[in-house]
Amino acid sequence: GRAYGWFGTESLHLGDSQLTTLSVLANFTPYTNTGLFVEVELLEGLSYMQYFGNGAEVVIDNNDAKTFGGRLSYEPTDTLSFALHWIWGAERNDNVHDQRWQLELDVVFEPLTGTELYAMLHLGQEQGASVNGGGVGKFGGGSLAIRQGFLREKEGADAWHKLVFMARGTVYRDQGGANTGLDQTVSEVSAGVEFAPLKFIWIRGEWRLDTSSRKDAFFGKRAVRNRRHQDTWTLAMGVKF
Numbered sequence: 401g402r403a404y405g406w407f408g409t410e411s412l413h414l415g416d417s418q419l420t421t422l423s424v425l426a427n428f429t430p431y432t433n434t435g436l437f438v439e440v441e442l443l444e445g446l447s448y449m450q451y452f453g454n455g456a457e458v459v460i461d462n463n464d465a466k467t468f469g470g471r472l473s474y475e476p477t478d479t480l481s482f483a484l485h486w487i488w489g490a491e492r493n494d495n496v497h498d499q500r501w502q503l504e505l506d507v508v509f510e511p512l513t514g515t516e517l518y519a520m521l522h523l524g525q526e527q528g529a530s531v532n533g534g535g536v537g538k539f540g541g542g543s544l545a546i547r548q549g550f551l552r553e554k555e556g557a558d559a560w561h562k563l564v565f566m567a568r569g570t571v572y573r574d575q576g577g578a579n580t581g582l583d584q585t586v587s588e589v590s591a592g593v594e595f596a597p598l599k600f601i602w603i604r605g606e607w608r609l610d611t612s613s614r615k616d617a618f619f620g621k622r623a624v625r626n627r628r629h630q631d632t633w634t635l636a637m638g639v640k641f
Contacts, residue, residue: 430456530576537578
């Protein structure tokens with residue numbers, strides 16, 4: 401069937417993610433996959449999931465090749481978890497020859513109640529995907545995020561924090577422009593605050609700064625690509641059912 405992707409510490413369900421916007425790194429990892437998933441517990445706290453099926457982000461396969469992937473996860477304690485992800489297959493339309501592979505290590509750590517740390521390290525490449533003559537496109541980077549909660553309400557499964565401060569930093573190198581369309585290094589810094597008057601309602605305000613090594617990465621005045629950086633302000637509200 402169609403399943404939610406296994407890469408990353410961020411979520412398409414914004415209320416479950418660290419911030420409202422997704423990092424540059426998360427934008428180029430698999431979100432959803434259609435195929436067969438099998439997961440087995442190897443040891444206590446250690447499990448492996450194997451995936452086989454259509455390419456990432458598609459319901460009807462975009463070519464005749466299939467995609468393989470997997471996740472090795474380890475949770476030594478209730479406050480610490482590791483996950484090593486991989487995926488391999490031809491991902492471009494009507495192309496069964498040029499293979500793409502991606503590896504990622506995710507770490508989630510809660511050193512104190514209300515303090516959550518998230519780390520992602522990513523590496524990958526795709527044959528024939530470079531915008532510089534169609535060579536091998538190589539990409540990778542890292543991301544670190546933190547959520548710090550205050551004004552804790554209740555305990556146990558019903559607990560939540562009325563006030564949460566959030567921050568994230570990301571660096572992504574797209575050598576050959578296979579993912580962003582430009583041979584560039586992109587960095588991102590985001591910060592925000594979340595107010596949750598009730599457990600099922602949240603309101604977020606965020607600021608984000610994206611910076612590129614290229615002068616033509618972002619649009620400036622008169623819709624001309626002549627800027628190295630871009631500021632984004634976000635105001636969002638969510639209701640959980």
